[in-house]
Amino acid sequence: MSTWAPPPPLRWWGWGERETPLSDAFLGLLSGEVGLPADPPRRVGLDEVTLLRPHLSAGLRTRLAAVVGEDHVDASKEARVRHAAGRSYIDLLTLRSGRLTAAPDAVVSPASETEIIELLRVCADTSIAVVPFGGGTSVVGGVAPLSGDHRGVISLDLHRLDSISGIDIVSATARLGAGLRGPAVERRLAAHGLALDHIPQSFEYATIGGYAATRSAGQASTGVGRFDELALGLRCVAPAGVVVAAPHPASAAGPELRELLLGSEGTLGVITEVTAQLRRLPARRRYEGFVVPDFAAGVDALRSLGQAGMAPDVCRLSDEEETRISLAASDHGGGTSRALDAYLRARRRRDGCLVIVGAEGDGASVGFRLRRAAEALRDHGGVALGRVAGSAWRHSRFSGPYLRDALLDAGVMVETLETATTWSGLMTLRHRVVDALVGALAGSGTPARVGCHVSHVYPSGASLYVTVMARMAADPAEQWLRAKRAASEAIVAAGATITHHHGVGLDHAPWMGAEVGDTGVAILRAVKQQLDPAGIMNPGKLLAVEQRVRARRA
């Protein structure tokens, strides 16, 4: 993983610049099963985007520039548009339409914790809301530029906090600046024989600070640990002071304050640095594919591995629908899919479920764990597809959001959501969520395809990652929000968590009361009041949707 190259910037209206054509097989499936609109909504050019004028007085601009320098206060249209939204389906609809309801008044890019302390002081003084901005990849409205009750809002872009310091080879730890992106982290650590190996689908763009602020989970987190487990320590600049969570291997010195900052989503302060648990650069990385007869068999196999403490680093089990759709999406006529199809048909696994397992580390450990995984899968009727299937998955591990842009171009709604629950509740949860989505979208007159996969395995349960596709309706935002609401209600009713790794942001805030209870909400408000008495930090996120968009000013 020492060859990670930095990707080009996100496109202002979507994901990265990589052409990802839809395969004929996939287009055929979509056309037949969800329908393709003849006239999909047009995507506008940047010049067509309408924005409110920035609410940035000359006095405020001078004060901000005095802290970070003129060059790092940017109120240009492009900067404001680029910081006006995350990358949820709703965000993409908004950006592509050019009708932005909110944008930051300026994008301010500090270079140090000292500058952030000073900026928060200026903003608290002048009643300006502050939205911390890392990679801008939030899919739950986490970087929506809301001003709350304040006079304006700035986007605090943290890309200049890009240092790696305190590399401790012996302890396998390092201090990582909040603005660092995945590829840069891995490239720079590899030079020291180390790896972070936190690889979410947003890896190319998301940042260390964002991982910490949203409790990110990566594709190998089943084995490597979620980011909240890798973040041994951190620093967070709140308006009321700097919180330093020391990177002890473990401690019993009272409540764990690190866990209060992880997942705080910029509402308490700005996470500036994480001391991360690293690993030796793996000598071996191996990924393999299997097909099991059905989802239930796959769940049982993964459960047995998880409960024996033997789950591979990567553990993914697609259900029948997702398996079928993925095979179509990846069939670019090269014959691989057809050959696979014939192979599976011969073994009566034609309608089965795809499993990807992967392990990284030293040779003996990788070998032992993958043998255990193969045994468990075979015990549950699994058929090995070998390393080709594993490599194919690895090769396309970041392709989802690229593919999404292509689907939106074609007029197809596509969105994901995720949750987690106990093993005993998993099958019911899946049925309820799928039914809720299918039902809500049928109600909108758009038949949907809903596939899902187990993305992370724990001893007590697993996460479930759901992908939905349907033809865009006349009001596509309303179409999705209605389906999302139905899914969220099904999740909460099933006793599952509203989010396993996407975070809360705006989109899940209405369900935080159900998640943590009234007393839990009161605790979070008390902490917020202590750290951010003026309420300038990322208003409206996490707890309250007091105001989805900033009120228009005269």
Place this chain on the structure above:
Amino acid sequence: MSTWAPPPPLRWWGWGERETPLSDAFLGLLSGEVGLPADPPRRVGLDEVTLLRPHLSAGLRTRLAAVVGEDHVDASKEARVRHAAGRSYIDLLTLRSGRLTAAPDAVVSPASETEIIELLRVCADTSIAVVPFGGGTSVVGGVAPLSGDHRGVISLDLHRLDSISGIDIVSATARLGAGLRGPAVERRLAAHGLALDHIPQSFEYATIGGYAATRSAGQASTGVGRFDELALGLRCVAPAGVVVAAPHPASAAGPELRELLLGSEGTLGVITEVTAQLRRLPARRRYEGFVVPDFAAGVDALRSLGQAGMAPDVCRLSDEEETRISLAASDHGGGTSRALDAYLRARRRRDGCLVIVGAEGDGASVGFRLRRAAEALRDHGGVALGRVAGSAWRHSRFSGPYLRDALLDAGVMVETLETATTWSGLMTLRHRVVDALVGALAGSGTPARVGCHVSHVYPSGASLYVTVMARMAADPAEQWLRAKRAASEAIVAAGATITHHHGVGLDHAPWMGAEVGDTGVAILRAVKQQLDPAGIMNPGKLLAVEQRVRARRA
């Protein structure tokens, strides 16, 4: 582990009722190296204990009894003495002297969460402090019956919260009542083929609620996980409401409130129930002993295992001094120690360091992990002692506190403390702490023996557990407090955590500012204010030593 029998109650003045004579070899070592006083302090009888009269008005007693029933409000001398202290060295000195400076006014034993809610309401109304009491095994003053600014103090004994419910065999979880002790938990779960396997040295007496409130670590926690990792969910009754942390396998729904209650030490509310991660009853449990040439070699071996994700469930490495003292302590003339001695001498490991590794689970996993451990230890000069040494350790795993009573009878001061730091800081930390203790005790005119061991292994570092012995001085409390202060200052100066698993209580509270910083302390106070506005919950613990003992009343 299905044969755990409940032990007899703790003796009011010490640990359990099991005779643990000091071996001649050990007495010889003590006599020669620290000196044994001719006339050790006498231990008094219960009838000689002096207590202040309980400050419990008839009206209050009636209100408390209305909630829990007359039988469960106990203001008898024995009940008050039994809830007057934990089991630190200082606690034992106090109990054995009979000069108790504080005792609860009554011991109240609720049977349900509903009763606890009602009791907290009564206590908040009447300004009575509440000290939650599980096993009473705290070694840091966690159950000291301080009233703070209140009119009185009750000990809230949780032993009646002893239900196990919601056993989920598929997910390997169950809801465990806060008052359950280790042996009962294991015995009852074993009937379902499950185990909690949280085995601290206080296992026979400590409770589920205490584990959660203090972030307990067990002897197998390197592999099984610390209790904060096993506690998937919990319920906590605070004066301001009930906090419910749902037992999701993982979640990204904001800050993790469970981690705010774990380690709260009764200062925020009463933990009433924990939903715990269990495991299948291990098919195989295997413990082995090794001797490595020196502490540094053992540290390197354990580090390589921890960083490869291959540390056995139990990983203990004693330094040279602890190894020497343990061998003497366990030499009861049976010849085992002498045979071992000859064996080691032949292999030039006579002055080496003892390592115990143990793994539990299915046969293949146990075998693989112990082979990996043996390889790593041999690579670092280790010599195998086989399973006899492993069994000997297992057999004596709970003996420390029994032995301590015998040492106090003989006039020997013995106490432990523990910390954790990164691998790169471990050797320096050990030297500084040992030097601080030896120096402080030499300053008291009592030469000390200080041994330590690595008790838990993490990828980034390890915990260090230190045992100190010296002849009791004329003022034994002052003698120890001076040494403890020196050790704590050395720990903080080295950047290590003030406690890896004993908790904060009263004894570590002065160092919480150093541990979490001013802003961290402010957060904890804000949460306390929200959940316990009247400040009745376990005053003086965790954050502030406003008052070590209750002021004497007229």
